[in-house]
Amino acid sequence: MATIKFTLNGKPQTVDVNPQMPLLWVLRDTLGMTGTKFGCGMALCGACTVHIEGIAMRACAMQASGVAGKHVTTIEGLSGDGSHPVQKAWVELDVPQCGYCQSGQIMGVAAMLAKNPKPSDADIDEVMRFHICRCGTYQDIRAAIHRAVEIQGNGGRA
Amino acid sequence: MSTAFAPSRRGFLKTVGAGLVIGFCLPDRKLDAQSAGGSPAKVNTWIRIGADDSITLEIHKSEMGQGTVTSLSQLLAEELECDWKKIRTDFPGVDPAFGLQGVFGSQSIRSGWTPLRTAGAQAREMLAQAAAQRWNIDRSQCRVSDGVITNTATNAKLSFGQVAEAASKITPPTGIKLKTPDQFRFIGKPMKRLDTPDKVTGRAKYGIDARVPGMVYAAIARSPVFGGKVVSFDATKAKAIPGVKDAVKISNGVAVIADNTWTAFAGAKALEIKWDEGPNAAFSTSSTSKMFAEQTLQPGASARHEGDGAAALTRASKKVEAVYEAPFLAHAPMEPLNCVAHVQPNRCEVWASTQLQTGIAGVAGQITGLQPNQIEVHTLYMGGGFGRRAGTDFAAEAIEVAKAIGVPVKVTWSRENDIQNGNYRPASVTRFAAGLDAEGWPAVLTANIACPPMGGGGTFGGGRGGRGGGVDSTSVEGIADLHYAIPHMQVDYHSVTGGVPTTYWRAVGYTQNTFFAESFLDEVAAAGGKDAVELRRRFLTNTPRLVGVLNLAAEKAGWGKALPAGHFHGIAVVNNVGSFTAQVAEVSVNQGKVKVHKVVCATDCGQTVNPAIIQQQIRSAIIFGLSAALKGEITIDKGRIQQSNFNTYDVVRMDEAPVVDVHIVPSTEAPGGMGEAGVPCIAPAVCNAIFRATGKRIRRLPIANQLA
Numbered sequence: 001m002a003t004i005k006f007t008l009n010g011k012p013q014t015v016d017v018n019p020q021m022p023l024l025w026v027l028r029d030t031l032g033m034t035g036t037k038f039g040c041g042m043a044l045c046g047a048c049t050v051h052i053e054g055i056a057m058r059a060c061a062m063q064a065s066g067v068a069g070k071h072v073t074t075i076e077g078l079s080g081d082g083s084h085p086v087q088k089a090w091v092e093l094d095v096p097q098c099g100y101c102q103s104g105q106i107m108g109v110a111a112m113l114a115k116n117p118k119p120s121d122a123d124i125d126e127v128m129r130f131h132i133c134r135c136g137t138y139q140d141i142r143a144a145i146h147r148a149v150e151i152q153g154n155g156g157r158a
Numbered sequence: 159m160s161t162a163f164a165p166s167r168r169g170f171l172k173t174v175g176a177g178l179v180i181g182f183c184l185p186d187r188k189l190d191a192q193s194a195g196g197s198p199a200k201v202n203t204w205i206r207i208g209a210d211d212s213i214t215l216e217i218h219k220s221e222m223g224q225g226t227v228t229s230l231s232q233l234l235a236e237e238l239e240c241d242w243k244k245i246r247t248d249f250p251g252v253d254p255a256f257g258l259q260g261v262f263g264s265q266s267i268r269s270g271w272t273p274l275r276t277a278g279a280q281a282r283e284m285l286a287q288a289a290a291q292r293w294n295i296d297r298s299q300c301r302v303s304d305g306v307i308t309n310t311a312t313n314a315k316l317s318f319g320q321v322a323e324a325a326s327k328i329t330p331p332t333g334i335k336l337k338t339p340d341q342f343r344f345i346g347k348p349m350k351r352l353d354t355p356d357k358v359t360g361r362a363k364y365g366i367d368a369r370v371p372g373m374v375y376a377a378i379a380r381s382p383v384f385g386g387k388v389v390s391f392d393a394t395k396a397k398a399i400p401g402v403k404d405a406v407k408i409s410n411g412v413a414v415i416a417d418n419t420w421t422a423f424a425g426a427k428a429l430e431i432k433w434d435e436g437p438n439a440a441f442s443t444s445s446t447s448k449m450f451a452e453q454t455l456q457p458g459a460s461a462r463h464e465g466d467g468a469a470a471l472t473r474a475s476k477k478v479e480a481v482y483e484a485p486f487l488a489h490a491p492m493e494p495l496n497c498v499a500h501v502q503p504n505r506c507e508v509w510a511s512t513q514l515q516t517g518i519a520g521v522a523g524q525i526t527g528l529q530p531n532q533i534e535v536h537t538l539y540m541g542g543g544f545g546r547r548a549g550t551d552f553a554a555e556a557i558e559v560a561k562a563i564g565v566p567v568k569v570t571w572s573r574e575n576d577i578q579n580g581n582y583r584p585a586s587v588t589r590f591a592a593g594l595d596a597e598g599w600p601a602v603l604t605a606n607i608a609c610p611p612m613g614g615g616g617t618f619g620g621g622r623g624g625r626g627g628g629v630d631s632t633s634v635e636g637i638a639d640l641h642y643a644i645p646h647m648q649v650d651y652h653s654v655t656g657g658v659p660t661t662y663w664r665a666v667g668y669t670q671n672t673f674f675a676e677s678f679l680d681e682v683a684a685a686g687g688k689d690a691v692e693l694r695r696r697f698l699t700n701t702p703r704l705v706g707v708l709n710l711a712a713e714k715a716g717w718g719k720a721l722p723a724g725h726f727h728g729i730a731v732v733n734n735v736g737s738f739t740a741q742v743a744e745v746s747v748n749q750g751k752v753k754v755h756k757v758v759c760a761t762d763c764g765q766t767v768n769p770a771i772i773q774q775q776i777r778s779a780i781i782f783g784l785s786a787a788l789k790g791e792i793t794i795d796k797g798r799i800q801q802s803n804f805n806t807y808d809v810v811r812m813d814e815a816p817v818v819d820v821h822i823v824p825s826t827e828a829p830g831g832m833g834e835a836g837v838p839c840i841a842p843a844v845c846n847a848i849f850r851a852t853g854k855r856i857r858r859l860p861i862a863n864q865l866a
Contacts, residue, residue, distance in 0.1 A: 001400070018400065018401070018421075021418070021420050021421075022420060025418050025419055025420040028367075028419070029375065029418035029419055029420070030418065032369055033360075034360070034363070034364075034366075034367035034369070035359070035360020035361070036360070037364075037366075037492070037493070037541070038366065038419070038494065038570070039492055039493075039494070039573065040573045040803055040804050041423075041572060041573055041803075042573075042803055042804075042805070044803060044804040044805055045492070045804050047492060074360065075359065075360035076359070076360045078359075079359075081359075082355060082358060082359045087358045087359065090354070090358045091354050091355060091358055094350055094351045094354050094770065094774075095354075095358075096223075096351075096353070096354055096357035096358065097223030097224070097225075097774055097778055098221075098222050098223030098491070098492065098493070098539070098540060098541050098542045098543075099223065099353065099354075099357030099362055099539065099541070100364060100491075100492040100493045100539075100541025100542060101492045101541075102357055102358060103360050106358060124812070125812055125813035126813075128811075128812040128813075129811040129812045129813040129814075130811075131811075131812070132492065132804060132809055132811065133492070133781075134490060134491055134492045134542045134544070134782070134809065135223045135492075135542060135778045135781075135782075136777060136778040136779075136780065136781025136782055136785075136810070136815065137774075137777070137778070138781065138810075138811075138812045138815035139777055139815060139817060139818060140774070140777070141812065142812070
């Protein structure tokens with residue numbers, strides 16, 4: 001066991017866990033923050049995507065010790081109230097079906113847009129092909145990414 | 159599972175049809191949160207109204223992405239005349255008043271169509287009656303709109319919340335005339351999904367998110383071979399892992415109890431178990447493929463026999479023959495299977511993302527010996543189901559573990575458990591022969607099917623249509639029910655065993671049989687020098703709704719017109735789950751790699767309830783079917799599944815997803831099903847396009863590297 005301190009959704013957080021335990025299970029089981037989802041455990045599906053220092057990372061493949069001193073953002077902290085342009089676009093286009101992968105999809109898209117505010121379809125494919133959706137919402141996700149770009153361009157107004 | 163909860167799928171539907179009683183004022187066993195306006199009045203089984211005018215609709219069919227929360231609310235709200243913005247929804251516990259609580263067979267809209275609108279209408283009439291009594295006037299002098307009852311004489315108003323308590327005591331009226339389609343306000347409209355806001359913020363709670371005070375975590379080591387039993391186990395190494403609390407033997411393996419999921423997974427891996435692997439240890443899919451094909455050379459149980467059957471083949475001018483094959487498939491929903499259970503001496507609670515609440519309540523009773531009123535099943539959102547969650551095995555395990563340890567426990571399956579310890583879409587082989595007449599049109603079609611019966615894993619215990627005459631109807635659907643008016647048709651079936659537990663997989667028998675039949679029909683058209691659309695049109699004249707979607711898809715796709723260089727069209731049609739669907743796939747093949755650029759889908763599903771959700775379901779079904787067509791395959795060697803996670807059981811990704819263009823035929827026919835309607839056509843449409851692109855006929859799925 002080790003005491004690990006990091007910043008979670010803007011607030012200081014201390015956990016006392018096995019330092020090898022993946023961040024995913026620290027979030028879900030230790031802290032009860034279940035918005036970040038378990039899908040594969042091997043960084044293959046993207047369902048557990050969070051931001052670490054603003055970069056999209058797979059929480060299932062990130063040991064707890066690796067986030068010591070870092071800023072971690074989860075879906076619960078992306079905006080707090082669903083007002084992030086990506087969340088607004090997702091609501092406007094009713095993207096989710098079962099919705100289970102969508103926390104990870106949204107976090108992946110938000111990190112991509114922070115770096116590349118106007119991605120081409122090829123840019124989108126390059127990032128988003130690592131996010132699996134078994135409901136097959138890909139066409140809706142692509143449309144919503146373009147819509148999020150517009151919303152972001154309007155200063156966050158839909 | 160025992161036979162008590164193993165009715166056929168069609169048996170389930172009968173239960174729904176006959177048992178769906180509009181019960182009123184039944185005691186509400188649910189211990190749910192009360193609204194700000196005090197305890198809401200239960201106006202009827204599906205509808206509760208708070209003094210604050212909040213409307214709580216009970217969604218007795220669970221939500222796995224197919225849109226039930228929204229579309230069933232539309233059915234209730236249409237006649238209730240409530241304010242859409244005031245609607246909240248809730249997943250109720252298991253209650254016979256709802257009929258069977260389960261989602262499978264694309265049934266929710268079809269089974270809810272009349273009862274839910276009727277429930278809405280009865281509640282509206284009770285509310286209006288309560289207002290009329292308050293005003294001491296006749297009901298006919300009240301107008302109901304947007305959750306408000308207006309006295310037409312005085313223009314006085316009462317809100318639903320003001321009369322809900324009184325309304326709940328009124329005897330429900332019968333014989334109410336329901337609205338006609340021209341009067342619909344919500345039905346047929348693309349209402350926004352009610353579940354979206356919670357699904358973009360992480361607030362939506364899935365089964366795997368359930369947390370109960372005092373809960374521990376468990377993972378289960380299951381036999382590496384289907385049907386294997388634990389002989390003995392040594393948990394020394396597992397228990398040496400900090401955080402592992404215990405290891406307990408259950409009927410199908412050993413559960414490791416820990417203080418978090420990750421530690422439970424590690425503990426399950428560290429167990430040393432001696433298995434009696436049983437007869438399936440000798441089973442390999444490489445040998446079943448040959449065995450199934452050999453079976454199809456023999457006459458089987460008759461699934462269809464019209465005209466002279468096979469005898470007519472001898473008179474044909476030209477004969478076409480082919481053998482088609484499909485593999486076992488896993489469901490791989492994004493949310494791995496899981497279940498939380500708490501068993502106490504006089505009470506059992508289960509929290510689950512499930513397609514079959516009624517079944518879970520049943521197995522809970524069998525395992526615990528408790529009575530139905532001592533068992534509570536809490537339904538949470540499902541992160542996909544696709545048929546896998548219509549089983550109760552994952553809940554039964556959790557209940558067993560909970561019974562053994564006495565505290566609440568969450569059992570989580572790893573993705574490897576999900577791929578390797580599942581119930582599967584059966585592998586199958588079909589041998590076709592067709593005879594053409596002198597003009598090149600088909601005069602006779604025979605099909606000889608070898609397919610393990612669905613439900614072989616015990617999920618349902620048999621095909622949804624039963625096994626009359628030795629035929630498992632789910633294994634032959636998609637071939638035995640073809641609508642083509644070919645004079646001589648013969649379909650035979652062999653019930654083969656695959657050594658693998660089988661169950662329903664989104665679109666069931668149509669998933670493989672429509673691929674087989676619509677691909678072979680394309681071969682028949684090519685052999686006779688006929689256009690694939692023209693042949694279908696000519697032989698489907700008795701099924702005008704199928705011709706309608708065929709023509710619409712062909713027109714919208716530009717069938718027969720010029721395509722970009724290297725692009726080719728393929729088409730397929732199907733009538734399943736009460737809907738009629740045609741798809742045209744636009745495909746190119748470069749250096750053996752298949753690219754599906756676009757799919758045009760026309761569907762006639764009768765009266766639409768939510769056309770936006772129908773479009774979503776079609777797009778979803780096409781990606782689901784395309785994953786199987788391009789990549790999906792479960793293989794078994796010496797009883798062991800060789801795939802384990804998304805690296806070896808891959809699915810379609812964003813860069814491979816075609817643009818899907820959906821066209822819905824306007825209709826006022828009774829609604830058809832939708833969740834499974836879009837799956838069957840995609841594989842044959844793509845493979846028929848591949849034939850035009852390359853001259854190679856794909857007769858075995860997945861396509862994988864067959865073109866390399």
